Amino acid sequence: MNRKETFCEHCKKDVLYTEKYQSISAELKGEAYNYNGKVAICDECNNEVFVNEINDYNLEQLYNEFRKQHNIISLEKIIEIPEKYNIGKRPLSLLLGWGEQTFSRYYDGDMPTKQYSEILQKIYDEPDFFLSILESNKDRLKSQSAYEKSKLSTQMLIGTKMTSDTAKVDVVVSYLIRKCEDITPLALQKLLYYVQGFYYAFVNQFIFEENCEAWVHGPVYRDIYFKYKEYRFDPINVLEAADDQNLTVSEKAIIDSVIKHLSCYSGKVLEAFTHAETPWLATRGDLPASVSTNRKIEKKLIADYFTAVKEKNNMINPSDIGVYSKKMFEQTFIM
Structure with missing residues (x-):
């Protein structure tokens, strides 16, 4: 358990608090969800106190639970895609025929539509699928080097996947x-x-x-x-x-x-x-x-x-x- 300092409304002063994990229920878009979140407890009066970081953490967990329930690709996987295929966020959006900022919005936490989520999930899971998109739409990229770097990384992923089956x-x-x-x-x-x-x-x-x-x-x-x-x-x-x-x-x-x-x-x-x-x-x-x-x-x-x-x-x-x-x-x- 981590002990840090925040303002307690009950004690009317800055106090040390302890973070604890617990099951939390909350609503999002009219539906109730249960998720594993955190609460901050004042070390002096034992009341719950508000901490911005914990609130942000709980919101993230709530949205993660929403994604799971609705089969929406996780934010973590979205963030991994550009690194996995060695391609920038804007070039990826262009490659997919989306607006230049669309993937960046999803990367920053916006929820993708069901249709776009399915595309991103398939890209994440199947390097062969991404390579086919890269080859078909390479003319949409603004530089040849972006295409070549991404192609090389993707081919390496495919090679690793082929050999790892029996590793x-x-x-x-x-x-x-x-x-x-x-x-x-x-x-x-x-x-x-x-x-x-x-x-x-x-x-x-x-x-x-x-x-x-x-x-x-x-x-x-x-x-x-x-x-x-x-x-x-x-x-x-x-x-x-x-x-x-x-x-x-x-x-x-x-x-x-x-x-x-x-x-x-x-x-x-x-x-x-x-x-x-x-x-x-x-x-x-x-x-x-x-x-x-x-x-x-x-x-x-x-x-x-x-x-x-x-x-x-x-x-x-x-x-x-x-x-x-x-x-x-x-x-x-x-x-």
């Missing part, structure tokens, strides 16, 4: 989602990281090729993040297809041990673990805690760290991962 990282992710109960995107990222590290410690090679990055909330595998980003703080509830045949006995043994000894902790606890470990710390360097970065955590850092962990804790088999998880919890939250 080992996807197999591991599917296995984790099916075996873990109520796994959030944050917890998934951390468990994936620990699978990679402990697999190397026991087998002396990595289980998959993908690199992770030293994000604010710990190690993150970028493609996996975007795949499940829409779940935010909620458990991932998609039913991943079984793919156990693509995992060896030793791979399953190590993944199962990671699940047993680390999935019992929340994503935030696992985040705290990684914040105390060398690979994330060394990659972040002197960056402030809240500053974003896409610095890759070198695989050698992961290999050296988890090999040292195995040796230091006399870990003989994967079941000994529990020794490390218990020790990390005690060091992080008890000492």
